[in-house]
Amino acid sequence: MSLSQAELQQLLERLIFDDERPEEWVQDVWELSPTLGESAVKLLEVFRAVVECCPDERLEAILHSLYAAQME
Secondary structure (H helix, E strand, O other): OOOOHHHHHHHHHHHOOOOHHHHHHHHHHHHHHHHHHHHHHHHHHHHHHHHHHOHHHHHHHHHHHHHHHHHH
C-alpha cells in the first residue's frame, strides 16, 4: 500500500522531531540559541521543500530506509 505525501511527511516529521510539532522544535532551539534557531528555521524550510518536490515513491523508499536503519 502506497502512502500519500501528507502521510509520508507526517511519518518523516515523527522520525525527525519525535512527537513534537516541527514548529515547536524550532521554537525550543531558538530559545536555547537564536543563532541555532535561525539554522533550525532553514532546516525546516528545506525539509518541507524536499518533501514537496520529491516523488512520493522516493520519499517512501527513504522513509523505509531510515526506519530500517533505526531498527539495526
